[in-house]
Amino acid sequence: NAGVTQTPKFQVLKTGQSMTLQCAQDMNHNSMYWYRQDPGMGLRLIYYSASEGTTDKGEVPNGYNVSRLNKREFSLRLESAAPSQTSVYFCASSEVVTSRTYEQYFGPGTRLTVT
Amino acid sequence: AQSVAQPEDQVNVAEGNPLTVKCTYSVSGNPYLFWYVQYPNRGLQFLLKYITGDNLVKGSYGFEAEFNKSQTSFHLKKPSALVSDSALYFCAVSIYTGRRALTFGSGTRLQVQP
Numbered sequence: 001n002a003g004v005t006q007t008p009k010f011q012v013l014k015t016g017q018s019m020t021l022q023c024a025q026d027m028n029h030n031s032m033y034w035y036r037q038d039p040g041m042g043l044r045l046i047y048y049s050a051s052e053g054t055t056d057k058g059e060v061p062n063g064y065n066v067s068r069l070n071k072r073e074f075s076l077r078l079e080s081a082a083p084s085q086t087s088v089y090f091c092a093s094s095e096v097v098t099s100r101t102y103e104q105y106f107g108p109g110t111r112l113t114v115t
Numbered sequence: 116a117q118s119v120a121q122p123e124d125q126v127n128v129a130e131g132n133p134l135t136v137k138c139t140y141s142v143s144g145n146p147y148l149f150w151y152v153q154y155p156n157r158g159l160q161f162l163l164k165y166i167t168g169d170n171l172v173k174g175s176y177g178f179e180a181e182f183n184k185s186q187t188s189f190h191l192k193k194p195s196a197l198v199s200d201s202a203l204y205f206c207a208v209s210i211y212t213g214r215r216a217l218t219f220g221s222g223t224r225l226q227v228q229p
Contacts (some may be wrong), residue, residue: 004158006129026196033216040124042205042219043159058216090158103149 002026004107006091012083012113021076021110023091032074033104034058035068036087043081043090049074081114088112117142119208121220128196130176136191136223138206140223144207147165149217150180153203162204176200196227 004025013019025032030051035043045058049068063085065077074093078085088111092104118141129132140146147166151159164175170182180191189206201223207217 014196038205040221042119042221043217044219045216048216073218092159103164105161108153110159 002071004039004091004093004105005087006107006110008110009108012115013078014115015082017081018077018079019081019112020078021089021091021112022073023075023107024073025091025093025105026072027093027095027105028071029070029093029095029105032068033094034064034074034076035090035105036060036086037090037109046076078112080114083114086112086114094108117146117210117218119206119218119220121204121206121219121223124221125221125224125226127211127226127228128197131195131222134193134196134200134225134227136204136206136225137191138191138220139187140206141187142208142210144187144210144219146210147184148180149207149209150174150189151207152193152221153205155202159205162191173209193221196225198227201225201227 007022021040030061033048034046037043042059047066049055052071065076088109091107094104095102121177142164149164150162153159153177163172165172165182173179203222205222209217
């Protein structure tokens with residue numbers, strides 16, 4: 001049981017390049033999330049997917065797109081990378097049952113640098 | 116809108132002493148509150164949560180937190196700190212909405228000195 005996995009672990013892009021960050025979970029969770037972590041700002045939600053086939057914007061969605069490929073996989077795409085997108089990106093998943101919110105489980109992160 | 120404040124960027128404590136990491140929140144409705152810990156170059160690990168019930172919540176590694184509705188606080192505590200507790204701690208809040216996502220505080224770095 002690997003939990004939440006993310007690839008790649010590190011990436012350096014030039015401004016304007018594109019890339020996709022991959023995330024997969026093996027816990028059969030319905031909900032998946034993408035966050036970015038910047039120093040002194042905690043984690044901020046980029047996009048989330050409440051269930052397979054649905055996605056919605058979070059606090060900071062500009063410059064990103066997502067795809068919920070199936071129940072296990074949730075990818076984040078940067079179409080045209082900018083230096084402001086230099087950050088550490090975390091994927092998370094959770095099981096939400098009726099009105100209760102359960103804890104989220106996080107992947108190890110992808111450290112992205114845009115030059 | 117929901118928000119979380121962690122007023123201390125860093126907390127220093129000697130090994131064996133009690134520790135407290137502070138968190139206050141603002142939500143409309145009943146909060147679901149969480150504490151996570153992050154070790155260097157790692158993802159976040161869940162420590163404990165308050166959903167409903169007893170205001171004192173016990174979690175992993177000997178940590179506990181007290182939910183105080185009147186003060187809108189959820190401080191993390193441990194009776195006796197270990198050097199291995201040194202890490203970055205995040206408080207987070209959620210309510211039942213369509214989003215069901217967490218809003219995180221800015222984090223508090225805990226340094227436990229031997």
